[in-house]
Amino acid sequence: MSSKTLLLSLLLITVSHLLSGAGATSFSCSGDNRCHSLIGYIPQKPTTIAALQSLFQINPRRSLLTANSLPISTPPSFSLPSHSPIRIPIPCLCSNATGLSNRRPIYTIRPRDNLDAIARRIFNGFVTIREIADANNISDPDRIDVGRRLWIPLPCSCDEVEGKPVVHYGHVAAEGSDLERIAEEFGTTERVLMRVNGIQDPTSLHAGQILDIPLPACSSSIKTDAIDSRLLLPNGSYTLTANNCILCSCSSSTWQLDCHATQGMSKSTCPVTKCGNLLIGNTSNTSCGVSSCSYAGYIINNNANNFTILTNLTTPTTCNNGSSPVSQPSGSSKRIGFQKCIWMEVLVMFFWFLFPMRMIG
Known part of the structure; x- marks a missing residue:
């Protein structure tokens, strides 16, 4: 192999690795909190409810249906179109000021898989090669064994935003989109998106970039000591x-x-x-x-x-x-x-009848 060919191969590998991590980002998540977040997964080909449930280990299935306003009666074989975002609920755990999906999903390596394809093609670039390797103690990302189970650490957060509880949503920026339109679409502001995502220049947004979007949640009358006190639902x-x-x-x-x-x-x-x-x-x-x-x-x-x-x-x-x-x-x-009230009435009636009988006697 000539030196030019070798240099070109190395350059292509480097560019591939850079592109595979171009869109991923860490979501800030303070404290040691647990919650449920969402990501906007975009299937590259038509899929089904059952396939998404299996890929992301969503249990119960109804949490996938309710997140997308689909009826509970929707069958597992229900077909979903390609290139349309599907809200995927993920359990979130905050640790070291960062939020990651709590030990899920788990992906089993198949023949001809590589970390680049797993990160970019299968999981939409929500995670990078390096993040998968670090999470699974993989010393050489180019050498992975078929059948090995990998934890895919998806970004998430449980933090309040501007003092209000929200549902954090991982969004893939589309080609030609801008922060102002994204903020309008999801009911927030450009200023909030810039602060939450650490963006200094709103014109620097690029296609494939992963944004942490705080979805406003409906307020409720649920008491703080109730089991579902942390129930947060976004619009839709x-x-x-x-x-x-x-x-x-x-x-x-x-x-x-x-x-x-x-x-x-x-x-x-x-x-x-x-x-x-x-x-x-x-x-x-x-x-x-x-x-x-x-x-x-x-x-x-x-x-x-x-x-x-x-x-x-x-x-x-x-x-x-x-x-x-x-x-x-x-x-x-x-x-x-x-x-208890019925028994009290019975006792009162008993003594009411007993007392007059004693007076007559």
């Missing part, structure tokens, strides 16, 4: 919570979490959730305004195989003299409380 998504008994969605029209009882669930499995006579998610007109019943989270009862769904009754201040909304338990624990 929904989720099932409270043992699948409650369906919550997020809409940019109100930016308030909208929760209702899940339709089709058995009453023996899910308790009726009300604020008095008002069903969760409903409102009613009163003489002094509109009252509403909102979801406030769920808790597991101590020493019992049941759970309690909390609700929040909000009434106009003219009706409750400015008092704050009242959290009301509903469900199995409420039924137990009703049984």
Whole structure:
């Protein structure tokens, strides 16, 4: 091999390695937090729900469906088009001021695989050759064994942005896109994107660059001591919570979490959730305004195989003299409380009859 040919080969290898890591970036993630993030995966050819679930080890499958506003009944064989972003939920772990997917996904090396193809072609450039090698203690990235299982450390974050909880979304910048249009598309600002991503010059954005986009999340009435207190939903998504008994969605029209009882669930499995006579998610007109019943989270009862769904009754201040909304338990624990009331009534009636009998005697 001539010296010119050798130099050209080395140059091509170097350029390939540089390009494979051109778009990847680390997302800042302070503390030792855990959360769920999203990435906008763009399949290079048509794929299916089952294929994406397998590639990213998404469990349960419904988390993939709900992140993309697909019905729960969507079959695993449902076809997804190429070159259209699919929101992939990933478990995120913050460590050393950086967020990485928490030991998932795991990719098994196949014949003719190499780290460059795995990083760029299979995982969209969300990760680089060096990041895969470092995460898996690979000393020589050009020598990998077929059948070896690799952790793919995808970027993520759990940090609040400007004091507000958000859902961090990894976005691949398209050819010809700019920060202003990207910010408008995802409901944030160019200034926020520049700060979060450490961008000094907005014109420096290039195709394939990975951006950390903080998606605004709907606010809610969920209590801080509830099991799902950290439930965050961005616009255009929904989720099932409270043992699948409650369906919550997020809409940019109100930016308030909208929760209702899940339709089709058995009453023996899910308790009726009300604020008095008002069903969760409903409102009613009163003489002094509109009252509403909102979801406030769920808790597991101590020493019992049941759970309690909390609700929040909000009434106009003219009706409750400015008092704050009242959290009301509903469900199995409420039924137990009703049984106690029945026994109290029985005892009262017993003594009421017993006392007159003594007076007559």
